[in-house]
Amino acid sequence: MRIWLSQHARTLAATLARLVRSPVASLLNVGVIGVALALPVGFHVGLANLQAFASELAAAPQLSLFLALEASASDVAQIDQRLKRHSGVRKYHYISREQALREIKTSTGLADVVESLSHNPLPDAFVVDASDGASQTLEALRDEFKRWPKVAHVQLDSAWAQRLEAVLKLGRLAVLMLGALLAFALIAVTFNTIRLQILTQREEIEIAKLIGATNPFIRRPFLYFGALLGLAGGGAAWLIVLGGVYLLNDGLSDLSRLYGVPLRLHPLTAQDSLSLLLFSAWLGWFGARLSVGRHLSELEFR
Amino acid sequence: MISFSRVYKRYPGGFEALRDISLAIADGDMVFITGHSGAGKSTLLKLMAAIERPTSGSVLINGQNVGTLRPRAIPFLRRNFGLIFQDHKLLFDRTVFENVVLPLSIVGYERRDAARRVRAALDKVGLLAKEKAYPVTLSGGEQQRLAIARAIVHRPAMLLADEPTGNLDAAYAGELGELCKSFNQVGVTVVIATHDEHLAARLKPRLITLRNGALAEAPVEAAA
Secondary structure (H helix, E strand, O other): OHHHHHHHHHHHHHHHHHHHHOHHHHHHHHHHHHHHHHHHHHHHHHHHHHHHHHHHHHOOOEEEEEEOOOOOHHHHHHHHHHHHHOOOEEEEEEEOHHHHHHHHHHHOOOHHHHHOOOOOOOOOEEEEEEOOOOHHHHHHHHHHHHOOOOEEEEEEOHHHHHHHHHHHHHHHHHHHHHHHHHHHHHHHHHHHHHHHHHHHOHHHHHHHHHOOOOHHHHHHHHHHHHHHHHHHHHHHHHHHHHHHHHHHHHHHHHHHHHHOOOOOOOOOOHHHHHHHHHHHHHHHHHHHHHHHHHHHHHHOOO | OEEEEEEEEEOOOOOEEEEEEEEEEOOOOEEEEEOOOOOOHHHHHHHHOOOOOOOEEEEEEOOEEHHHOOHHHHHHHHOOEEEEOOOOOOOOOOOHHHHHHHHHHHHOOOHHHHHHHHHHHHHHHOOHHHOOOOHHHOOHHHHHHHHHHHHHOOOOOEEEEEOOOOOOOHHHHHHHHHHHHHHHHOOOEEEEEOOOHHHHHHHOOEEEEEEOOEEOOOOOOOOO
């Protein structure tokens, strides 16, 4: 066991030394892998942020009831009564047309436009929180409210969130496909790198086999090399994504000031970072394994 | 203990390198395999070292049948041997020390223990002063001795050498003969494929002579 551990430690040290000995080639390899991985990872980060943003907004689906413009105060009171008695309504509040106009004036910077209006174009409205968030219930409620007198329009606020969710699903699929393609590219890169190494060390491998080296012993340094290459590439991808998020956040802070909404991209979570590193190391190992397996069998005992 | 029983070796293309070889080499023997070039000396050594499999017949090394051995077991069988090749097979991008330590790192020796053994082997062949040199800077005779140091560093029970004196002048060849003899004296089985008659005359080993892939005369002992 101690011998086994020390052999592994020695191989690791020798592999690191080999990576350092040819810094340009190593950096180029790591760079290629890093860029290839940064693409799907970057997209993933973008999607994750969009998703978080969307779910924040769509957490509590609401229905907005817009009354007809000619609705009177008694109409409003009647609907208020109906909502109060309705079992599917958890809570609701009323926004009068005057209140809505005031809010627009103060919050959106459209004061000039609002001032210039000769009359209030906004209807009275109720904002309803349903007791059940399932989309079927919400749709049933919408259809029911629509039939009430003096209700001009019912809007289901979660509809756009659902659409966004569908788009995000499509995006995630695209990221997955891109990731699979680029993972293949990573395997190809390590396969080729290891192939070249085996060719240059062919003599050494042959001699080692002649004097009693087992196949695992011969494979080990190449597998370490592949895994380290993948790991370093994953690290590079991580840095690229981190840098990208940092730069974008700089730009976003301007944008969020202009819109008055806090916009901020979150970088990769610790768990995602760890999976990225492990996965890229595994890919490198796998590419090396394929390459070594293929080229060692050419040197087999006849 | 090496024993061959009715061994044939045919290469793809139909060339028959060995025909009906039966022989036995006991532990502690000193054996020369002689014969004209192309008689099958190298093939015989390759079969002994489990570098090639016999086409038919059986090759037993310490009771293990090489022909039916699982590939995974082959490396462990080879560790019983010290191999010396005609072309030395040294690694030219490594120092003398690193070349000799290779068999020990394959087996997994502890570093300090390995270094001690490497120095002992280098001392034995007279290359201790050159442990940090690279093989290119060594003379032909020194390279040959380096190859011997690598072959004996893990203290194998059997030493197999293919034309070890091939490219050496007479003085070096004599030195090499003495080295082999000294290993034999401490109990190592030594098998040398050679056509160097001076060496044979000096060491007086048992001779196995091949002619066109067959034994030229019946060896003293038949196969066990």
